[in-house]
Amino acid sequence: MQIINALILYMKKLLLLLILVIVISCSKKQETSITVSVDRIDPLLDSVLSNEISIQVIGNTFEWSEGPLWVESEKMLLFSDVPTNTIYKWTEAKGVEVYLTPSGYTGTAPRGGEPGSNGLTLDDEGNLILAQHGDRRIAMMNTPIDKPTADFTTLADKYKGKRFSSPNDVVFNNYDFYFTDPPYGLVKNMEDSSKEISFQGVYRATADGKTILLVDSLSRPNGIAFSPDSKKLYVASSDPEKARWYQYEMSDSMQIISGKILYDATALAKTEKGLPDGLKVDSKGNIFGTGPGGVWIFNADGKLLGKIKLTEATSNCALSTDEKTLFVTNDMNVLKIQLRK
Numbered sequence: 001m002q003i004i005n006a007l008i009l010y011m012k013k014l015l016l017l018l019i020l021v022i023v024i025s026c027s028k029k030q031e032t033s034i035t036v037s038v039d040r041i042d043p044l045l046d047s048v049l050s051n052e053i054s055i056q057v058i059g060n061t062f063e064w065s066e067g068p069l070w071v072e073s074e075k076m077l078l079f080s081d082v083p084t085n086t087i088y089k090w091t092e093a094k095g096v097e098v099y100l101t102p103s104g105y106t107g108t109a110p111r112g113g114e115p116g117s118n119g120l121t122l123d124d125e126g127n128l129i130l131a132q133h134g135d136r137r138i139a140m141m142n143t144p145i146d147k148p149t150a151d152f153t154t155l156a157d158k159y160k161g162k163r164f165s166s167p168n169d170v171v172f173n174n175y176d177f178y179f180t181d182p183p184y185g186l187v188k189n190m191e192d193s194s195k196e197i198s199f200q201g202v203y204r205a206t207a208d209g210k211t212i213l214l215v216d217s218l219s220r221p222n223g224i225a226f227s228p229d230s231k232k233l234y235v236a237s238s239d240p241e242k243a244r245w246y247q248y249e250m251s252d253s254m255q256i257i258s259g260k261i262l263y264d265a266t267a268l269a270k271t272e273k274g275l276p277d278g279l280k281v282d283s284k285g286n287i288f289g290t291g292p293g294g295v296w297i298f299n300a301d302g303k304l305l306g307k308i309k310l311t312e313a314t315s316n317c318a319l320s321t322d323e324k325t326l327f328v329t330n331d332m333n334v335l336k337i338q339l340r341k
Helices: 002-016 043-047
Strands: 020-025 031-040 054-059 065-071 076-081 086-091 095-100 117-122 128-132 137-141 152-156 170-173 176-181 201-205 211-215 221-226 232-239 242-250 256-264 279-281 287-291 294-298 304-310 316-319 325-330 333-338
Touching (some): 031 054, 065 117, 065 325, 065 333, 076 325, 128 152, 152 201, 201 221, 232 279, 287 316, 287 325, 304 325
Antiparallel strands (some): 117 128, 316 325
16 A cells, blocks of 8 residues: 555656746747646645646846836835846736836946845835845835836935845834845945945844844845744845845844754755745745745745746746735746636
């Protein structure tokens, strides 16, 4: 009986690893092929993904798409194209349109590198919050979400008087903003002469204007997210030599009590495209983390349930309000994945 059960599980996994090739016409009127497979590692994945998921390419030809954010009030997806200093929006009716430019660098002096916005989120009043590489700050757009302008208020740009390197991802939690600050937006990265802080930090910017350092031990902190009860903080590390997801236990006062490695993907990062990057957590505590080879899915206990495997490097993801759709920024592409009906 054990042999039969093992054979059935193997056949099920083999069947569900069947590769789907989706060819659709994108909003830019270009035909695009995407190769996708689902690796079902644990049966618990069935509660997150149906047996048949559908994938659409809703945008392509971007330089490096990032920071997807679903805005339910407008039924639109916002996402950054970091090198071009632009935020785009996608709607079912009109496809992809320019939403905001400049998005991350508002200076006048020419500069290279990755100057645009990266991570995007909303505060409790529906204001757009941006992690701005070029301006090296967390900022709020001063106009309503449906009337975008490049007019910003700085929420955090320094720690102990020193400028951040390039805030990368940001999450709003109980009136405060939590964000990561790797060096990717600096023109020369770690060797950039304008880098002022020696470490790469994870920070909390409070509603009363304070900036508190939470973590200074990660070489490349990147994606950031909370568990639904705010008792766990997740941070992705995009260092190829320490390609990991970390989990931190939080106190009631939102200080870190302890931390651990949630999952180490360093070995796979040497053979698959991509690194631990963007993070999203659903209402049940399931974690969607972009990483080597696609989107990794963990349950609330940190158990790896499976992967949505993609051939291009995957930077970030966002869930629709009903959590049935996952939007994925996948290098030059933006994907819409129907997880279940």
